Every structure is written in structure tokens, then in C-alpha cells.
Amino acid sequence: MSQEAVNGVPCRGKVLTLDTMNPNVKRVEYAVRGPIVQRAVQIEKELREGAKKPFTEVIKANIGDAHAMGQKPVTFLRQVLALCSYPELLEDNKFPEDAKKRARRILGACGGQSIGAYSASQGIECVRQDVARYIEKRDGGIPSNPDNIYLSTGASDAIVTMLKLLVCGEGRGRTGVMISIPQYPLYSAALADLGAVQINYYLDEDKCWSLDIKELRRAVTEARQHCNPRVLCIINPGNPTGQVQSRQCIEDVIRFAKEEHLFLMADEVYQDNVYAEGCAFHSFKKVLFEMGPEYSSTVEMASFHSTSKCYMGDIQILNHTVIIQAYLNKKDPISLCSILIRKSKRTLQPSHMYSTQNQLLFPERTAVLAALAEKARLTEQVFNTVPGITCNPVQGAMYTFPRITLPQKAIDKAKEAGQVPDMFYCMRLLEEEGICLVPGSGFGQREGTFHFRMTILPPTEKLKIVLQKIRDFHQRFTQEFS
Amino acid sequence: MSQEAVNGVPCRGKVLTLDTMNPNVKRVEYAVRGPIVQRAVQIEKELREGAKKPFTEVIKANIGDAHAMGQKPVTFLRQVLALCSYPELLEDNKFPEDAKKRARRILGACGGQSIGAYSASQGIECVRQDVARYIEKRDGGIPSNPDNIYLSTGASDAIVTMLKLLVCGEGRGRTGVMISIPQYPLYSAALADLGAVQINYYLDEDKCWSLDIKELRRAVTEARQHCNPRVLCIINPGNPTGQVQSRQCIEDVIRFAKEEHLFLMADEVYQDNVYAEGCAFHSFKKVLFEMGPEYSSTVEMASFHSTSKCYMGDIQILNHTVIIQAYLNKKDPISLCSILIRKSKRTLQPSHMYSTQNQLLFPERTAVLAALAEKARLTEQVFNTVPGITCNPVQGAMYTFPRITLPQKAIDKAKEAGQVPDMFYCMRLLEEEGICLVPGSGFGQREGTFHFRMTILPPTEKLKIVLQKIRDFHQRFTQEFS
Numbered sequence: 001m002s003q004e005a006v007n008g009v010p011c012r013g014k015v016l017t018l019d020t021m022n023p024n025v026k027r028v029e030y031a032v033r034g035p036i037v038q039r040a041v042q043i044e045k046e047l048r049e050g051a052k053k054p055f056t057e058v059i060k061a062n063i064g065d066a067h068a069m070g071q072k073p074v075t076f077l078r079q080v081l082a083l084c085s086y087p088e089l090l091e092d093n094k095f096p097e098d099a100k101k102r103a104r105r106i107l108g109a110c111g112g113q114s115i116g117a118y119s120a121s122q123g124i125e126c127v128r129q130d131v132a133r134y135i136e137k138r139d140g141g142i143p144s145n146p147d148n149i150y151l152s153t154g155a156s157d158a159i160v161t162m163l164k165l166l167v168c169g170e171g172r173g174r175t176g177v178m179i180s181i182p183q184y185p186l187y188s189a190a191l192a193d194l195g196a197v198q199i200n201y202y203l204d205e206d207k208c209w210s211l212d213i214k215e216l217r218r219a220v221t222e223a224r225q226h227c228n229p230r231v232l233c234i235i236n237p238g239n240p241t242g243q244v245q246s247r248q249c250i251e252d253v254i255r256f257a258k259e260e261h262l263f264l265m266a267d268e269v270y271q272d273n274v275y276a277e278g279c280a281f282h283s284f285k286k287v288l289f290e291m292g293p294e295y296s297s298t299v300e301m302a303s304f305h306s307t308s309k310c311y312m313g314d315i316q317i318l319n320h321t322v323i324i325q326a327y328l329n330k331k332d333p334i335s336l337c338s339i340l341i342r343k344s345k346r347t348l349q350p351s352h353m354y355s356t357q358n359q360l361l362f363p364e365r366t367a368v369l370a371a372l373a374e375k376a377r378l379t380e381q382v383f384n385t386v387p388g389i390t391c392n393p394v395q396g397a398m399y400t401f402p403r404i405t406l407p408q409k410a411i412d413k414a415k416e417a418g419q420v421p422d423m424f425y426c427m428r429l430l431e432e433e434g435i436c437l438v439p440g441s442g443f444g445q446r447e448g449t450f451h452f453r454m455t456i457l458p459p460t461e462k463l464k465i466v467l468q469k470i471r472d473f474h475q476r477f478t479q480e481f482s
Numbered sequence: 483m484s485q486e487a488v489n490g491v492p493c494r495g496k497v498l499t500l501d502t503m504n505p506n507v508k509r510v511e512y513a514v515r516g517p518i519v520q521r522a523v524q525i526e527k528e529l530r531e532g533a534k535k536p537f538t539e540v541i542k543a544n545i546g547d548a549h550a551m552g553q554k555p556v557t558f559l560r561q562v563l564a565l566c567s568y569p570e571l572l573e574d575n576k577f578p579e580d581a582k583k584r585a586r587r588i589l590g591a592c593g594g595q596s597i598g599a600y601s602a603s604q605g606i607e608c609v610r611q612d613v614a615r616y617i618e619k620r621d622g623g624i625p626s627n628p629d630n631i632y633l634s635t636g637a638s639d640a641i642v643t644m645l646k647l648l649v650c651g652e653g654r655g656r657t658g659v660m661i662s663i664p665q666y667p668l669y670s671a672a673l674a675d676l677g678a679v680q681i682n683y684y685l686d687e688d689k690c691w692s693l694d695i696k697e698l699r700r701a702v703t704e705a706r707q708h709c710n711p712r713v714l715c716i717i718n719p720g721n722p723t724g725q726v727q728s729r730q731c732i733e734d735v736i737r738f739a740k741e742e743h744l745f746l747m748a749d750e751v752y753q754d755n756v757y758a759e760g761c762a763f764h765s766f767k768k769v770l771f772e773m774g775p776e777y778s779s780t781v782e783m784a785s786f787h788s789t790s791k792c793y794m795g796d797i798q799i800l801n802h803t804v805i806i807q808a809y810l811n812k813k814d815p816i817s818l819c820s821i822l823i824r825k826s827k828r829t830l831q832p833s834h835m836y837s838t839q840n841q842l843l844f845p846e847r848t849a850v851l852a853a854l855a856e857k858a859r860l861t862e863q864v865f866n867t868v869p870g871i872t873c874n875p876v877q878g879a880m881y882t883f884p885r886i887t888l889p890q891k892a893i894d895k896a897k898e899a900g901q902v903p904d905m906f907y908c909m910r911l912l913e914e915e916g917i918c919l920v921p922g923s924g925f926g927q928r929e930g931t932f933h934f935r936m937t938i939l940p941p942t943e944k945l946k947i948v949l950q951k952i953r954d955f956h957q958r959f960t961q962e963f964s
Contacts, residue, residue: 015648015712015745015782022650041602065600068593078568086564092576111550118547120523153635166497168504230497263497300497 027192036426037062040436055434059466061454062436064398069457074364080106084115123151138271139286155269155306160190162302166231166263167196176227178219178262180211181444182401182451184239188444197227202446205403208392209243213252220260232262237270237281237396240443240453242376244279244395250287258299266303275373276395372398375456375463382467386474398457401440404450404474410481422450428477433469509674518908519544522918537916541948543936544918546880551939556846562588566597605633620753621768637751637788642672644784648713648745649678658709660701660744662693663926664883664933666721670926679709684928687885690874691725695734702742714744719752719763719878722925722935724858726761726877732769740781748785757855758877854880857938857945864949870960871953880939883922886932886956892963904932910959915951 018026037060044058060068067073076099083089083103090100109126111117122128128146135144152158167175176197179187191198201219203209216232223229234253236245245253257264266284274281284303289296376394383391383402391402406421414424422439429435440451458466500508519542526540542550549555558581565571565585572582591608593599604610610628617626634640649657658679661669673680683701685691693716705711716735718727727735739746748766756763766785771778858876865873865884873884888903896906904921912918922933940948 015743020650020712021647025647063600065593067596067598068600070594073596073598082564082568082571085567086560089564089571094574111547112552114549114555116549116555118545118550165503165507168502230502261497 024193024195034438034442036423036430036436036438039427040430043430043434053434054432058430058434058436059458059462060436061458061466062438064455064457066398066457069455070459071368071457072364076364079103087113119151123149127151135283135285139283139289142286142289144285155267155304156186158304159186159265159267160193162265162304163190163196163231164194167194169228172226172228174227175231176223176229177231177233178216178223178229179233180235180238181446182240182440182453183444184235184267185442187233197223199223199227199229200444203238203241203243205392205446205449208395209238209241209401211245211249211253213256216253216256220262229260230263231265232257232260233265233267234284235267236284237273239267239270239397240399240401240438241392242394242397242399242401243392244274244276244281247282247287250282250284251291254284254288254291254295254299257301258295264299264301266301268303269306270397271305273369273372273398274396275369275376276393279395281396371460372456375458375460376400378460378463379454379456379467382464382471386471388478389471389474394456398455399453400456401443401451401453404452405478406450407478407481410477413481422452425450425477426452429470429473432476433473435466435469435473437470506675506677516920516924518905518912518918518920521909522912525912525916535916536914540912540916540918541940541944542918543940543948544920546937546939548880548939551937552941553850553939554846558846561585569595601633605631609633617765617767621765621771624768624771626767637749637786638668640786641668641747641749642675644747644786645672645678645713646676649676651710654708654710656709657713658705658711659713659715660698660705660711661715662717662720663928664722664922664935665926666717666749667924669715679705681705681709681711682926685720685723685725687874687928687931690877691720691723691883693727693731693735695738698735698738702744711742712745713747714739714742715747715749716766717749718766719755721749721752721879722881722883722920724874724876724879724881724883726756726758726763729764729769732764732766733773736766736770736773736777736781739783740777746781746783748783750785751788752879753787755851755854755880756878757851757858758875761877763878853942854938857940857942858882860942860945861936861938861949864946864953868953868956871956876938880937881935882938883925883933883935885922886934887960888932889960889963892959895963904934907932907959908934911952911955914958915955917948917951917955919952 014020040058040060040062043053047053047056047058076096079095079099080102083095083099084106087103087107089095090103105126106124107113107115109124110119125146128149128151131149131151132144132146135149136142150158152161163177166177169175174195174197176199177187177191178199178201179191181200181202188198199219201211201215204212204215211234220229232253234245236250237243254264256262264284268281268283271281271283284301288299288301379400380391380393383389383400388405389402390405391400394400404422404425406425410424411421414421417424419427420439420441422441426437426439429437437452437454440449440453443451443453445451454466454470456463522540522542522544525535529535529538529540558578561577561581562584565577565581566588569585569589571577572585587608588606589595589597591606592601607628610631610633613631613633614626614628617631618624632640634643645659648659651657656677656679658681659669659673660681660683661673663682663684670680681701683693683697686694686697698714702711714735716727718732719725736746738744746766750763750765753763753765766783770781770783861882862873862875865871865882870887871884872887873882876882886904886907888907892906893903896903899906901909902921902923904923908919908921919934919936922931922935925933925935927933936948936952938945
């Protein structure tokens with residue numbers, strides 16, 4: 001705090017300054033909302049004000065914002081949302097009976113039959129029951145207990161809450177949390193915020209971003225020198241890398257977690273988004289139970305899903321004492337209860353679908369997934385025709401994370417400008433073509449390699465333009481700096 | 483972590499146990515969702531299963547859950563919510579034109595015209611503009627800049643975010659945060675969670691829970707011995723105490739904050755709930771600006787409001803560098819953006835009301851406020867007829883915090899049972915009359931005094947029964963232990 005004297009009166013600086021703010025918050029970085037996105041917003045404003053650019057619109061392929069990309073909301077879910085918001089519509093015969101039935105069930109579980117009432121901290125019981133039945137069905141009948149289900153304001157919120165419970169200790173006893181590199185920056189941001197130690201394990205780009213137990217072992221062994229590794233985070237299907245883990249790999253991870261005495265956090269929010277032939281989603285919970293009681297009764301695990309089309313995210317906790325659950329029940333009270341209606345962002349809303357006979361729902365769902373599968377193939381195929389771009393198959397999720405070869409002169413030029421090379425590349429792409437991507441450095445990558453993350457969500461016709469523009473730009477950029 | 487050997491094989495305890503969880507989370511207490519509420523839920527279940535009790539329903543007067551208490555949602559807002567959720571309804575002539583207009587304005591600001599799209603971290607711009615215009619109108623034309631407005635998932639979320647930015651330092655340099663006693667437990671919970679130092683200042687019960695600058699001075703002076711006081715939190719109108727601060731008092735607080743170099747946090751979520759004759763709500767922002775540039779250009783302040791009927795809470799930040807605002811913009815990214823549609827809990831939704839010509843809105847608003855004013859008077863009047871209960875006027879907000887005199891034998895009995903005396907009292911009330919209140923100890927109170935918090939929200943006829951039951955119980959309880 002600066003203290004200068006003006007005319008003998010001490011002049012104090014502000015209470016809240018960069019020097020005096022919470023250092024953990026200062027460390028938080030969040031690439032998907034970083035400087036490149038801020039510049040994109042600025043360019044959009046310039047375009048609106050009539051500025052001349054080599055393009056007429058900015059295409060934001062930096063974030064998995066399905067609806068902004070023109071994806072249609074699922075009709076059934078929006079009907080239920082409208083009915084719950086304004087129950088007078090229950091008398092309206094334009095709404096199908098199954099949507100009304102669902103809305104009545106939800107309203108019946110709300111205080112005063114209003115979604116404006118507070119819910120229990122853990123979430124509305126009837127919704128938790130629905131979620132448990134959905135999980136049972138997904139996992140071939142392995143029982144799911146609604147008491148182990150917590151509804152939250154999205155999976156991000158649940159992941160941060162769980163990490164917060166797990167972080168403790170000081171110095172060499174500080175909790176270490178293993179995360180994949182590349183990673184979704186929610187994790188690094190939350191760990192910085194909590195003051196936990198981030199332990200990086202690298203995915204194998206040469207093997208389609210697969211996870212290698214030897215690499216996990218290397219990472220945990222090195223980390224034990226300076227912190228206390230307690231948590232292993234897995235994202236499957238992967239974000240930003242789009243891989244889908246094999247059943248064998250999941251088994252190996254579970255065995256590793258048991259041996260190394262790690263709490264498993266399985267981020268499975270893209271479980272419905274699997275496109276590649278021969279790939280299938282296997283839930284960590286199902287594999288854990290199929291490995292028998294030696295594992296299922298000892299390995300502690302929380303898995304996360306985001307219904308995300310509307311309503312809530314959920315968290316499922318296994319092998320976990322009732323006392324800790326009470327704390328989870330207590331934690332959420334800071335927000336008093338999960339938020340009852342929430343924004344919808346992803347493609348599907350499985351937990352609330354299983355029982356409905358809605359005529360529209362399954363065709364809508366199938367159409368969305370088929371379009372995404374087609375775009376996943378298209379993306380991989382086009383990128384791999386460009387010299388200097390290498391792209392793994394997009395097996396799942398909604399992103400591609402291609403590797404780009406940058407000429408040494410471009411790397412030098414970026415350093416001169418004080419930018420990391422892939423940020424320099426993405427900024428140039430934005431300025432020249434109006435396409436907004438996220439540099440790979442925002443997610444982490446092996447030293448000396450460069451990538452970007454692009455969502456495959458734009459409508460097919462627009463995606464084709466995006467891919468074409470990136471191809472042209474990459475060739476131009478490479479020539480310029482060769 | 484316990485490490486025992488069974489047959490030579492080391493047997494390790496769980497990763498996550500009470501001993502190994504985050505100690506900050508363990509310290510968090512949240513009275514309004516504490517053991518008494520858990521017991522109330524249990525009793526409700528017992529009643530449903532046919533258990534015989536001296537009552538047929540549990541009345542939960544522990545929480546300001548307006549809709550659960552039967553308060554009607556505001557029609558206009560629910561219509562806008564339904565229209566935004568399911569835009570097909572924009573073609574429906576059952577909806578009034580002004581609701582459609584509002585919905586079109588909001589949808590027009592959403593990516594892909596869908597509330598399922600992500601918004602900017604700071605919140606949708608057109609909503610921030612509306613909020614700024616509302617604040618200007620409220621404050622008699624003092625300018626409000628939309629860039630200083632942040633939309634959040636409710637005021638609780640905004641308060642925690644702001645506190646988090648402000649907390650830093652270790653040992654004697656640790657940030658101290660001044661909060662009123664009694665307080666709303668969000669504050670103590672957040673401070674425990676952040677590891678900040680809680681500095682108590684006591685409200686003056688004998689003067690209708692007013693705030694005395696001498697008491698603020700005492701508290702900050704003592705605290706400077708062991709921490710670094712940086713923040714002063716004020717709740718006006720008060721929760722749980724229901725007082726409304728005078729303009730003079732607000733001026734004194736602002737002067738004190740300037741002198742002691744404190745960041746002001748003004749929690750004004752009950753600004754529309756003022757009932758008592760001669761009381762009026764004065765916003766800290768308005769008073770600050772009316773005190774002239776010596777104050778308005780130096781005192782740092784964040785004020786919080788919760789539209790809370792639907793849509794979002796908001797936070798307004800003054801005298802605050804752009805850099806810190808960038809961090810606020812960055813922080814929220816962990817949740818990526820504020821949630822677009824949210825639950826509605828309180829009585830009004832002012833920020834979104836100002837411009838509408840809706841025929842229903844103002845009558846509905848007036849009716850709700852008139853009923854609350856009547857219930858505030860009734861509550862004070864009935865409690866003050868009971869020997870051993872003293873009740874200040876409920877000038878604002880939605881709660882009463884009467885003082886109860888407990889016989890020494892009851893205090894001894896409570897200690898035997900390992901309970902604080904007012905918890906013992908409230909538990910007995912719950913078991914005997916089915917009324918759920920929150921013991922004063924959950925909010926903090928002067929040593930040796932006892933209180934409870936009760937919401938005045940139940941419908942008048944039910945509130946009369948509640949007051950009658952508490953009166954009977956108090957007399958019986960006092961006799962039993964005399």
C-alpha cells in the first residue's frame with residue numbers, strides 16, 4: 001500500500017489494488033476467456049461501427065457455446081422449463097401431456113409448488129431419484145443411491161466444491177492434484193485459487209491423446225518429493241483433446257489410484273458425445289464396480305456430469321463417509337441451494353430423458369449427435385490435408401486440438417512481441433480471418449509443441465468456411481515466416 | 483491418515499476423512515441450515531409415515547422462503563421467463579405485449595437468440611444497462627455506469643467473490659473483515675472458508691439494533707492488535723435484525739470507513755422491504771455521492787442487490803481500478819458466465835420493473851409489500867405481550883429477532899445436554915409445536931443474551947397461529963424451568 005504525504009497529510013493508496021488483492025485470485029488464468037476473446041469482442045464492435053476488415057463477421061470457435069452456434073434447443077426441455085416458470089400454461093392444450101407431467105412432478109417437489117422456493121442443499125429429492133435411475137440404466141443395472149447424488153449449478157461448480165474439500169496441508173504436506181496436460185483450464189484455475197499443487201501428467205499425442213499409466217507413475221513419483229498427491233483428475237471424453245478412453249485404460253487408472261492412494265475425480269460431462277467408430281463411453285463407476293469389491297469398496301471416487309441442456313449438473317460420490325457428505329451438504333449452503341433453473345449449453349440432457357415418451361426428443365437428440373459426428377470427421381479430414389497441421393481424430397466431446405508447426409522466424413517474432421508463439425499465431429488468424437480460437441498454451445502442451453483448440457460446433461456450412469480459412473491462413477503464415 | 487498393517491499388508495485409511503479435509507471448510511457453520519432444520523425435515527417425514535405428534539404440520543419459519551410460504555410470484559416476471567425459455571410462445575396472444583417486448587430484448591442480447599448460450603462473464607450488456615438505469619432512478623439521477631455493474635448468480639455469490647478478492651496476508655497481516663453481530667451467517671461462513679479474520683461489531687439492541695460508530699471504533703482498534711482490518715460489511719435493512727439505518731448513520735459509517743481506510747461492502751438486498759413509518763431506504767451510493775468528491779472519489783465501495791424474484795443478483799463497484807475489474811471479469815470465468823435464469827425468492831424484482839407498463843405488476847408488488855408491513859406490525863405487537871420476550875419493531879427486511887429470557891434451570895439443562903441454551907429452546911419448540919426457528923446463537927449475540935430469528939413471511943392466518951403457539955410454548959417453558 002503506497003503511503004505518500006501531501007502537505008503533511010498522509011495520502012493512502014486504495015485498499016484494493018493489484019499489490020493488495022488475494023494472490024491466489026491473481027494467479028488464476030482462464031484461457032478460454034483470455035486476451036484473444038477480448039480482442040474478438042473489440043473487433044466485433046469495430047465491425048459494427050463500420051470499420052473495414054478482410055471479413056464481415058467474427059466466428060467464435062473458441063468456446064463450446066452450442067446455442068450461440070445455432071444449435072436448436074431440445075423442445076421437450078424448453079417446454080418443461082416454460083411450464084415450470086409459468087404454471088398457468090399447464091392449462092394450455094398446445095403443450096404435450098408428457099411435458100406437463102414432468103413439470104407437475106418437479107413443481108410438486110418445490111415448496112409452495114413454485115420453482116421460486118428454496119430447495120434442499122443437496123438438490124430436489126425427486127430429481128436426485130431420477131438421476132440415480134438414469135445412472136443405473138446407463139451402467140447396466142449397477143445400483144445408484146440418490147443419497148450419493150448432489151445437484152449443483154453446473155459441473156464446474158461441483159468440481160470446484162469437491163476440490164475444495166480435498167485440499168489441505170502446508171509446505172511439503174500441501175495437497176497435490178494430478179491433472180492431464182492438455183487440460184481444461186477450470187482445473188488449473190481452481191487449483192491456483194485454492195493454493196493446491198498442480199501435478200501435470202502428459203497425454204500421448206502420438207497415440208491419439210491416450211493416457212499412459214507409466215506417465216501417471218512418473219508424475220506422482222516426482223510430485224511426492226515436494227507435496228502430498230491426493231487426487232487424480234481424469235476428463236473422459238477429453239477436453240480439449242477429444243479422445244475417448246478405452247475400458248482397459250480406465251481399469252488401469254483405477255488400479256493406479258488404488259495403489260497410489262488417490263481420490264479419483266472423473267469428469268464425464270461429454271459422456272453422450274462419442275462419435276468415432278469403435279469408441280464407446282465407459283463410466284468410471286461401472287468399470288469400478290465390475291472390477292469387484294477389492295476396488296469398488298475401497299477406491300474413493302466422485303464423478304461429474306452436466307445435464308447442461310437445462311436444470312443442473314450433478315456429482316456422484318462413492319466410498320465416502322457420511323460425515324464428509326454432511327459437509328458437502330453444509331458447503332452448498334453458502335449458495336443455500338442449487339439453482340433450480342439454469343442455462344443450457346451442451347447437446348443433450350440425458351438424466352431427464354430416460355422416461356419420457358416425447359415424440360420429438362429422440363429425433364432431435366439423434367439429429368444433433370449425427371451432425372456433430374459428421375463435423376468431427378470433416379474437421380480431422382480437412383486439417384490433415386494441410387502441411388504443418390496434424391490432427392488426431394475427434395473421438396468425442398466437442399473440440400479438436402490440432403498440432404501446428406510454426407517456423408522458427410515466427411517463434412522469434414512472437415518472442416519479440418512478448419507473446420507465446422501460438423498466441424501470436426491465433427491473434428494473427430483473428431486479425432486476418434476473423435476466426436477466434438484458443439492457443440494451446442492456454443491448456444498446457446509439451447514444451448516446444450504448439451496447438452490450438454477449436455470447437456466443432458459451427459453449422460456444417462460455416463465450419464467448412466472456417467476450416468478453409470484456417471488452411472489458407474496457415475499456408476500464408478508459414479510462407480511469410482519461412 | 484491411519485496406517486495399520488493387516489497380515490503384513492499396510493491398510494490405509496480413506497483419502498478424504500474428517501482429519502484430512504480442508505480445515506477451512508470444516509470451520510464453516512451455517513445456522514439457517516443447521517441441525518434444527520435437519521430435525522424439522524425428519525419430523526416431516528415421521529408425520530408422513532403416520533407418527534402421532536401434538537401437531538399435524540411443521541411450519542418452517544427459519545428461512546426467508548417466500549414462495550414456499552405461499553407468496554405469489556410476480557406474473558409479469560414469470561411470463562418473461564416462460565417466453566425466454568420457450569420463444570415459440572412469442573406467437574401466443576395470451577401473453578401481453580410488454581412481456582413479449584422484454585423477452586425479445588433479452589433474447590436479442592443472447593448468442594443465437596437463445597438463453598442457452600453463454601453470456602459475457604460480467605453479464606449481458608443490455609441487462610447491465612437496465613440495472614444502471616434503475617440505480618440512477620433510485621438514487622435521484624446520480625449517474626451509474628453499466629461497466630461498474632456485475633451480474634452474478636445471486637447476491638451471496640457476489641459477496642463471496644468480492645470478499646475473496648479482498649482477502650490476503652498472513653499472521654498479523656491477515657485481512658480482517660468487520661461484520662455486525664447479529665449477522666447473516668453467509669459472512670462468517672465465507673470468512674472461515676477464506677481464512678480471513680472475522681471482526682465483530684455489535685448492534686445496539688436497546689436502540690432498535692442501530693449501529694453505533696463508537697462500537698465500530700472499538701472493534702477496529704482492538705482488531706488492529708492482531709490483524710489488518712481492510713473491509714467493513716454493512717447489512718441494511720438488517721438481517722436477521724430487521725432495522726433500517728438512518729441517513730445520518732450511513733454518513734457516519736462512510737466517514738468512519740474513510741478515516742480507517744476500509745473498503746465498504748453494502749449489502750442492500752432488502753432495499754425494497756421497508757415497512758416502518760418514518761423509515762426510508764437510503765442507498766450507500768447515493769449518500770456517498772451527496773457527501774461530495776472528498777468522499778465519493780476516495781471511498782472504495784461495492785454494493786449488492788438481489789433482484790431475486792428472477793434473473794440475477796448484481797454488484798456495483800465504485801472507486802475501483804480497471805485492473806481489479808479485469809480480475810472480477812476473470813474470476814467469474816470459473817463459472818464461465820452468470821447463470822441466465824435463476825430461482826426467485828424474494829418479494830420484488832425492481833431492476834427489471836422500472837420501464838414496464840405492465841398492468842399487473844405494480845398492484846401485485848403493492849399487495850405483497852402491504853401484507854408484509856401488516857405482518858411486521860402484528861409480529862412485534864404479539865411478541866411484546868409475552869412476558870420474557872422483547873421484540874424490536876421490524877422496520878424492514880423479512881425477519882424478527884426477538885430476545886428471550888431463559889430461566890437459569892433451562893440454561894443448566896441445556897448445558898447438561900451439550901446444547902447452547904437457545905438451541906435447546908428452539909429444539910423443544912420444534913418437538914412440541916412443530917415450529918422451526920433459528921436460534922440466535924447461529925447469528926451471534928451478546929454473551930448471556932438469547933434470541934431466535936423468525937421470518938414474517940407465513941400467510942397472515944398462519945402467522946397468527948405461529949405467534950400464538952410460540953406465546954403458549956414460551957409460557958409453558960418458563961414455568962417448567964422456574
